[in-house]
Amino acid sequence: MALVNVPTAKLVFTYVDGTGSRGSTIIHVPYATLAAAAITAADAIAAAMVALSDAVIIGYTLSYAKFENAPGTPDPASRVEEKGFFSWRTANARTTQFTIPAIKDSLLTPSGKIDQTDVLVAALVTVVTDVGSIFAGADGSDITGLLRAYQRFNRSTRQQLPGDR
């Protein structure tokens, strides 16, 4: 079981035309290309492509993807709609959130709160907040502590409903 990268990093340039419709151009660069070099390349490629198009480029993304080559088997009863909702304090006195899909029932109290004294939750808090951690709120502010955590359910999408219903 190992994480393996796809052969390339992917640049996706987004255009908008005169009607407001969006289009895109995909350019690949080798996965080993440093992000800084790829961004420099993207700027140069964007400048060259703009000269070819009547639409304008309104941005681009550069993505590096890896896949587990032998993923484990999920619990048959697990459902991603059952979330563990984690809200965090940030250094600029705001909050940031993320959810963990298919949260383990063993972490929940009878009320649906997530037990913050559980060692597994404490380990997550350490990963998110420790000095040197690179995770941040959406505005880049440091995450300083766990504010609240509880079970929450998302509505199932059509794709998430049973195929044999």
Added chain:
Amino acid sequence: MQLPRLELSFVDGSSSVAVVRFTIKTLATVSEIEGAATGMVAALSALTDAVFFQQEIIYTAVPEVGEIGALGSDKFRTGVFIFDCVEPDTVALVEVPAIKDDLLVTSGPGTGVLIDVAHADVLAFVDVLITNGATNPFAVAIDILSAAYRQSRV
């Protein structure tokens, strides 16, 4: 340039997928983010009955002001550029939406369809792709432009 994002994907017992997204606080390198992702995946995997299967690191650039294309421009009028790559029998495809009409050849059987591969802007585009190491999806480097034409991509 916005702050990078780390996206971790999990699959549950019904094969449904969910993505956990994190903002990275600086323009960290891919290897720095991958290093942090390892610890995060371990911590998350201990809390979920779903299984981790994919990670993606995303850098996003956006303009400082909103823009819109030229009046009458149409994203469906796509410029299709087909490249031969450096290995035999390998190709790469690049599509440019709303290709400019003045790049199309104006005489001969390809009038209005073929892209003028000798046009200065086309030459510059090809050169910048090759110079910057663009490849096909299998990481085979682009070598030369073999065909270019306009196509309607609806």
